[in-house]
Amino acid sequence: MLTPLWHVTLPDLEDNTVESHFAPLVFALAGMIKINEFHINRQMKKFRATGRGTPFPPLYASGVRYQEDPPGKENWRDCFAILAYVAATGRGVDCDQLICWRVAELRSAGIAAEPVIKWQHIPAAVARRLYPTMKIPDDGLWMIHCCVRFPDGSIEDTSKNLGMGGNFTGKV
Helix, strand or coil: CCCCEEECCCCCCCCCCHHHHHCCHHHHHHHHHHHHHHHHHHHHHHHHHHCCCCCCCCHHHCCCCECCCCCCCCCCCCHHHHHHHHHHHCCCECHHHHHHHHHHHHHHCCCCCEEEEEEEEECHHHHHHHCCCCCCCCCCEEEEEEEEECCCCCEECHHHHCCCCCCCCCCC
16 A cells, blocks of 8 residues: 655655655745645736736636646646646646645735645556656655645545546545
8 A cells, every 4th residue: 555645744855755855845836836826826816916817816707627648747837827838738737736826815815824745656567557658666656646635634635626537545
C-alpha cells in the first residue's frame, strides 16, 4: 500500500529527508499565490472604482478544469495566463496552478488559506503501468500533489473538485 504524507509546515531544510527535498516547493507556491493575489485584488479594485469590466472570476466559476501536466513537464502559470491557456487550447491545468489561484482568491476574500504539498513514492513497476511512455528510474518516482488548507485545518482538493480522477488524494 502507498502511504502519502502531508506537509503543512517547513521541516529542517538542512537534513537529507524526503520532507527537506520537497518542502522548498512551498516557496515557489507562495510566490505564485502572491502574483495571483495581486491580479485578483487589482481587478477587483478597478471594478469597484469604475464599475466597468468584470471582477476576476472565482476559480470554480471560471470553467477551468484539472489536467495533469505531461510526464516530465512542470508548467506554472498565473491566473490570467491560465485563463488564456484554457481559452486557446481547451485543456486544463495541474494541481499547483489550481491551488495557487484558489489560495489567492480565498486570501483576497479574507480567508487565511495556505498551500499543502502531499508526496508519495510510487514503486517502479506501478509507475511504469501508470506512465508507459515515460522513462521511469529503477527506484520508482515521487508523485507530488498540491491541495488547499483552510484555517480550521480542513483540506480542499481543488483538483478533485475540478475533475481529477484516481485515489492519490483519497488516503490520509
